[in-house]
Amino acid sequence: MKKLIAFGAALLLSAAPAFAQDKPTEILNASYDVARELFQQINPAFAEQWKAKTGQTIEIKQSHNGTSRQARSIVEGLQADVVTFNQATDVQFLAEKGFVAADWKSKFANGASPFYSFPAFLVRKGNPKNVKDWADLARADVKAVFPNPKTSGNARYTYLAAYAFALEQNKGDEAKAKDFVKTVLGNVPVFDTGGRAATTTFVERNIGDVLITFESEVNGIRREYGDKGFEIVIPSVSILGEFPVAVVDRVANRRNSQEVSRAYLDFLYSEAGQDILARNYNRVHNPAVAEKYKAQFPAVRLVKVEDVFGGWEKATKTHFAEGGILDQVFVNR
Amino acid sequence: MTMPAAVSRPGPSGRLAARLLIGLAVVLTIGFIVVPVAVIFAQAFARGFGPYLASVTERDTLRAIGLTVLVAIIAVPVNVLFGLAAAWAITKFEFPGKKFLLTAIELPFSISPIVAGVAYILVYGSNGLLGPFLEANDLRIMFALPGIVLVTMFVTSPFVVRELVPLMQVQGSDQEEVAATLGASGLQIFWRVTLPNIRWALFYGVVLCTARAIGEFGAVSVVSGHVRGETNTLPLQVELLYHDYNAAGAFAAASTLTLIALATLALRAVIEQRLPRTGRVGH
Known part of the structure; x- marks a missing residue:
């Protein structure tokens, strides 16, 4: 009976790509609701850079929703390799559940927040x-x-x-x-x-x-x-609104996507990434980029x-x- | 033939009331049905046919259409088999708990789809009842195709049964019994006697089931995970495009759904003409 269930489920699963040991061809970024246009610009830019660097083709899938709901879905099985949220609490929730490293804040610069807003x-x-x-x-x-x-x-x-x-x-x-x-x-x-x-x-x-x-x-x-x-x-x-990012280790380890997931989040800190962020009216820390776009960011x-x-x-x-x-x-x- | 005096024509005030009511019905029909449907198409084609086609054939929308069709292709046949088996059991046999079964089958109609979605997460999610087993075997049900198919099957499961049971109850099992006494096997009885009698009702159920499978939003939204170009069905894609500031794309996708709905309506009209005739066969 158990075998039968497993077989039936495996049949139904035909659409889910097999990851096993191969290098991943796609990763999923679970993000906050209003980041839709932003990551539509970030993703191809990163994919291009990744291809130039490693020769691998990667597709970044997007999912947008309220971040508490996203965190909940990940805990229930949504296969997100990385999260780009708009609040620390929801990443912390994932850390408490063992999906994200406990020290996630120190994994990336600026408390793992590549940009800020308010x-x-x-x-x-x-x-x-x-x-x-x-x-x-x-x-x-x-x-x-x-x-x-x-x-x-x-x-x-x-x-x-x-x-x-x-x-x-x-x-x-x-x-x-x-x-x-x-x-x-x-x-x-x-x-x-x-x-x-x-x-x-x-x-x-x-x-x-x-x-x-x-x-x-x-x-x-x-x-x-x-x-x-x-x-x-x-x-x-x-x-100050921070936008914390983290690799969802439990998913990334299983899908063998640690390397590309990390590189994807690092890209947000790179000059190219920060430029796209600032172009979309997010305030960034990179001095050169901040200088370039300072006209569109009034003092606050x-x-x-x-x-x-x-x-x-x-x-x-x-x-x-x-x-x-x-x-x-x-x-x- | 002359009219009996008792069934007199309505007086002046009655005629006024009738006109008012008819007028009200027309206004409501236009306001609640005709205008919104027209607006969907007007908006979809607002910038001409070229942009419309571009919106509908946009990669993620195409994938959403593909996913929606795939889900319907899996869910509808399963529900037809289930519906046939359940209706057959309920109408041709006597057994304890029959009433209960009939009520249970209708349950998906009275449960809000969102509750259905959450219930499936509680069973098949990583923290659900079967979560540990699914994790151990690396099986993904939620936030993937299987989950979407499962909730769609749940939500659409009553349609076929509901159409079949009343008809088969009226027809009774006389013909089947005759066939059996003449030596027909169970399968022969089903193919030669039962199926021809119910084919239009079955078809009607399939049409309704398909329409709902394609249009389901709430339950699918809960278990989809909203991965763009992967787990968004067409109704979800409409909402997504709308909130993407892409009104043209949203209305183009919506018009596709509306076309399906209108086709369903047309099919219904055709089938309903056929239904009463087959309904009389059993008598």
């Missing part, structure tokens, strides 16, 4: 509601759009940035900060599950006065919908999760865990 504002043409800063989001006449902080890493950054702003304004008064984010959350008409769905809500469905999402996405929208005259607003302070003051919230672990426990502050203020979902 939540910025996108407003409609002429900024009719005159939205300038986080404080405006608490105004009764302003409808803000961002995804659900329960499911979206993108929105968790937005939530933390608003909270950090309120803490600064009220000299560290937690109660007032709580009230502030409660008001802001109360002004959100729709909570989508992912960043791109929120974009669609704001742009296509015409809901809301201001969309809050990564600076890179904000600029991507302005480029994509040039005729609509959207404008970017950089708030007085925002939170960024605070870190580590400094304001005592690190992701603590922030998760205090704010995002069941019954945490988010649950207390997030009443209209």
Whole structure:
């Protein structure tokens, strides 16, 4: 019976390529939702470089979704060789489950984050509601759009940035900060599950006065919908959004793809990779590239999760865990 | 023949009500069915036939179409066999638990597809019931073709049975019994007696089953893993393209799905004309 099941399953599996000992011909990058266009440009560039260097043809497959969902899928068996996420917590989740090395943060430079961004504002043409800063989001006449902080890493950054702003304004008064984010959350008409769905809500469905999402996405929208005259607003302070990468060892070891997976992530740090990242409005660390694109990156003051919230672990426990502050203020979902 | 006076023509107010209701139905039909379908095609062809063709033949969309067809090719025949066997057992034999079986078969209709998807992950996922066994044998079910086929089969499993059971119940087993007394074997009875009697209902079930297999979104979304050009079926590809800012591509892919739906509708109309005639055969 066992044999029969195995045989039937093997038959069904005909579409899955056999990896065994051969060099892999493809790897899968499980990534965050709004990184679609970015990796569509990164992947062929890397494949070309890899071919020139090793003579091997490699195809990078993409999968995009909320990163918590991606992490969950990987634990349930999604065969991703690498992850490129937008939040440390979901990589940490994979590390706890034994899929990613425990010391993943030290495997690549800058805490394994090849680039950074932050939540910025996108407003409609002429900024009719005159939205300038986080404080405006608490105004009764302003409808803000961002995804659900329960499911979206993108929105968790937005939530933390608003909270950090309120803490600064009220000299560290937690109660007032709580009230502030409660008001802001109360002004959100729709909570989508992912960043791109929120974009669609704001742009296509015409809901809301201001969309809050990564600076890179904000600029991507302005480029994509040039005729609509959207404008970017950089708030007085925002939170540093890091984009951690890691090789999923458990998958890569089995598929013999360690070498190419590592090279793929290294490519993100190379000058060519950083150039593509910056071209797509992600802020990079490479000095030469940062200099080249500095005109498109206005100055912004960024605070870190580590400094304001005592690190992701603590922030998760205090704010995002069941019954945490988010649950207390997030009443209209 | 004159009309009896009791069935009088509607009075002026009745006529007004009738007109209002008919008008309302027309408006609703246009607003909820005709316009959205028209918009899909208008958007798909917004930039002419060339760009439309380019969108439909884009590599990942072609692969999505290929995957969708493959899934249907596997899932539908399996469900036909299952449907025939189940309907045969339910209508031609008496056994305890028959009512329960009939209800169980309809279960996929009342379960939300997303629950079905999650249930399959709980069984076939790496952490699922069979996870350790599958891992040990290096078998991939979830986030690959087998998982997509499995959930599709689950969601579409009632269609064939549902069409067959009522018809076969009406027909009873008289003809089969006659055939048996005349010395026909079980297989002969099935091919010569049962199958000809139910062929249109069977065909109808197959059409519905295929349409659903091609259009299923929720359950497939859960177990697909959304790998571009690999585990995205056509409905998933439509959503993906839409969120890629590629409205033209999304509507082109959607129009392909809509064409399939319209073809299904046409087939249904044809089959429904045939159905009552075969329905009378048993009497």
